[in-house]
Amino acid sequence: MNSRYSRQSFLGSDSQEVLAGCSVGIVGLGGGGSHIAQQLAYIGVGNITLFDPDEMDWPNLNRTVGATTLDAQKRTPKVEVAKRIIKAANENVSVTPLCGTWQEHFEYFRACDIVFGCIDGLLPRKMLEETCRRALIPLIDIGMDVHLGNPYTISGQVIVSIPGEPCLRCMQFIRDTDTAKEESKYGHAGGTPQVIWPNGALASTAVGLFMQMVTPWCRNQERSFFLGYDGNAMTFERDQRFGLVAGVVCPHFGQDDLGDPFWTPQWQEPIEQKNPTRFDRMKKWLGALLQHRK
Amino acid sequence: MNVHFKMTDKMRMQVIADLERPHRFAAERLGFFRCRVSWAKSELLVLVSRYQPIPDEQYVNDTSAGCFFDENTMRTMLQHSLTNHESIFHVHLHDHLGMPNFSRIDLRESAQYVPDFWHVTPDLPHGTLVLSRNKAAGLCWYPGSRKVFEIARITAVGPQIRKLGKRP
Numbered sequence: 001m002n003s004r005y006s007r008q009s010f011l012g013s014d015s016q017e018v019l020a021g022c023s024v025g026i027v028g029l030g031g032g033g034s035h036i037a038q039q040l041a042y043i044g045v046g047n048i049t050l051f052d053p054d055e056m057d058w059p060n061l062n063r064t065v066g067a068t069t070l071d072a073q074k075r076t077p078k079v080e081v082a083k084r085i086i087k088a089a090n091e092n093v094s095v096t097p098l099c100g101t102w103q104e105h106f107e108y109f110r111a112c113d114i115v116f117g118c119i120d121g122l123l124p125r126k127m128l129e130e131t132c133r134r135a136l137i138p139l140i141d142i143g144m145d146v147h148l149g150n151p152y153t154i155s156g157q158v159i160v161s162i163p164g165e166p167c168l169r170c171m172q173f174i175r176d177t178d179t180a181k182e183e184s185k186y187g188h189a190g191g192t193p194q195v196i197w198p199n200g201a202l203a204s205t206a207v208g209l210f211m212q213m214v215t216p217w218c219r220n221q222e223r224s225f226f227l228g229y230d231g232n233a234m235t236f237e238r239d240q241r242f243g244l245v246a247g248v249v250c251p252h253f254g255q256d257d258l259g260d261p262f263w264t265p266q267w268q269e270p271i272e273q274k275n276p277t278r279f280d281r282m283k284k285w286l287g288a289l290l291q292h293r294k
Numbered sequence: 295m296n297v298h299f300k301m302t303d304k305m306r307m308q309v310i311a312d313l314e315r316p317h318r319f320a321a322e323r324l325g326f327f328r329c330r331v332s333w334a335k336s337e338l339l340v341l342v343s344r345y346q347p348i349p350d351e352q353y354v355n356d357t358s359a360g361c362f363f364d365e366n367t368m369r370t371m372l373q374h375s376l377t378n379h380e381s382i383f384h385v386h387l388h389d390h391l392g393m394p395n396f397s398r399i400d401l402r403e404s405a406q407y408v409p410d411f412w413h414v415t416p417d418l419p420h421g422t423l424v425l426s427r428n429k430a431a432g433l434c435w436y437p438g439s440r441k442v443f444e445i446a447r448i449t450a451v452g453p454q455i456r457k458l459g460k461r462p
Contacts, residue, residue: 110334136300162452164305213454260331260332
């Protein structure tokens with residue numbers, strides 16, 4: 001094992017190989033997503049695909065890991081900031097930064113083994129989960145909110161949604177009535193309140209659950225999972241709503257709701273690596289020579 | 295382009311439980327995956343939606359191989375493929391740990407009946423899978439190509455992500 005990872009060898013003899021072969025998507029590279037990106041790089045995940053259409057702005061600087069004043073001035077895309085911190089942590093990670101919504105990059109999205117959802121709002125979460133289920137991708141959702149009160153209340157959640165298991169709607173995290181009125185209710189502490197320490201706690205817990213799915217170093221494997229975070233008491237607790245649906249067959253996603261309903265074959269042969277012939281090598285050499293003369 | 299075959303881990307366990315049941319005369323059991331397909335970057339995603347076991351009475355009493363299914367099985371699966379526009383992947387179990395391999399008879403028989411699904415759904419890939427207790431291997435017949443491709447990745451998605459296929 002590479003000495004870089006010697007302190008995490010308890011994860012299993014083939015853990016680094018497994019992690020290196022893993023493709024992880026992160027949707028949303030704000031406070032939560034940037035923490036996750038950095039941690040996955042340190043752990044040694046081989047392929048990370050980043051989805052976020054936003055650019056860095058001044059209000060992001062209070063919580064986005066790796067963001068600088070210059071990024072806010074230059075309006076650097078969030079995915080580029082995340083790519084920078086990933087590469088700084090581990091140059092061996094293959095990073096695909098996609099400055100756009102995940103809907104604009106479906107083909108990249110579907111190639112992920114696991115997706116972290118770090119986005120605001122219930123409706124986007126619902127759509128994200130639907131897409132994950134359609135491609136049999138487990139989703140780890142994190143989020144936090146600050147509620148009006150005296151004192152303010154910080155709450156959050158980490159939810160693991162596994163295809164074939166209870167979904168966000170089964171767990172009552174997303175209710176159709178709430179999605180309709182969420183915009184008017186969301187964020188009572190001015191703007192959309194976000195602070196770095198709950199984001200860090202939620203992101204670290206999410207990465208812990210991811211590791212349990214990929215390299216199960218301890219035996220308590222959970223199925224779908226709903227952890228509630230109390231930011232005032234600084235505690236995580238299994239949400240009681242989950243207990244009611246554990247083991248229930250999800251009625252929201254049918255067995256047939258998979259794949260692409262309009263799929264058409266692309267008439268291309270699977271790529272097969274062939275050894276270059278002498279003619280191929282000469283063609284390459286001539287191409288390089290002509291390029292050089294220009 | 296590579297082929298990535300995905301199913302839920304619950305489905306994998308259900309399939310193994312069905313295939314390991316003893317039959318009155320057949321030495322092993324067979325089944326079929328009914329699948330949907332999608333594109334993911336340069337990969338063809340084959341996603342298992344349902345498992346179709348073969349009823350006991352549809353096995354043929356023939357000792358020249360582990361087991362044979364009769365024409366009713368084939369007719370049923372052709373109908374599923376046509377009606378629901380599904381890819382069909384044949385599956386059987388090699389009861390051991392580690393990477394399974396197709397036997398010569400598996401390859402010969404698959405090459406005969408898998409392309410038959412193109413009579414009803416010529417635009418879909420079809421194939422065959424062999425499971426072991428913890429690994430799997432598969433072959434895919436891709437539309438428009440007469441060659442058979444080895445499935446590059448087979449994944450079972452559950453509380454643990456199990457990479458059953460060739461790559462880690």
